[in-house]
Amino acid sequence: MNVDKSKITMEVLESMRGRIEHGLRQTEYQNRDDLRQDIFLRVINVADKMEPISFWDFKEKQEKNEKHQKSG
């Protein structure tokens, strides 16, 4: 079972719409459409490159980090 990256990306962009629009107010009005597209594109690219991490892998990583912090 592979995660559906496109579906997740769309859900995130939809749920973050308000936050993005709020952020866009910090830029000049004529740049907002470009910036919106730019942000969408960046999120899509990052999602595409993102490696899914399973529950047990995440646990293993956390434990390694803890050990590393204790020894360091």
Next chain:
Amino acid sequence: MWESERTFTSYLENNKQFFRNPIIKSFLEQDQNKALVKKAIEEQDAASSKILDYNFEEFYMKVRLIDYTDKLSRHYVKTYDQQKRKKHHELTLDKPFTDENNLSVKDSIPSPHLSMEDLTSYNIEDFLPSEHLKNIYQSFSNKKKRILHLFVFHDLTNIEIASRLNCSPQNVSKLKKKSLTELREGWEFD
């Protein structure tokens, strides 16, 4: 039944630190996920473990993307106008010096500028709009950089940063304040 509950309880107890992680806590707020962990641990059920992995992959990917989108909406937007203006200037600088050679004005500028693609990274330096500010940031010690990173991208408090870096919160506060002041002064200078 009591025996299996004890197994799950003792597992939670033995992995206290892990189950205190905010991401895990949030993930297990959904009863379905909690039930899957319990089943995977107590019954060593491979199918539950697989579904658990899948649910977490989806959940964690969403968390990371939401975090990234939030960072873009908060920090990237602030430098966008400046980047765009800079780009516009670059286009006007494309005009050749003379008709005899193909050199343009921009070719005479020695330092390479930051590529827009690089802004996808989680690096404070990438969000700084001018070379001057970047130079100031580069002059910071690793500790200062780490403190700023944890403060800006992880929203950690001085106490949380101090515990990660094994130093006092007062020291974190002092270094953070100093770094931000230096950047602010650099910004005003720009």
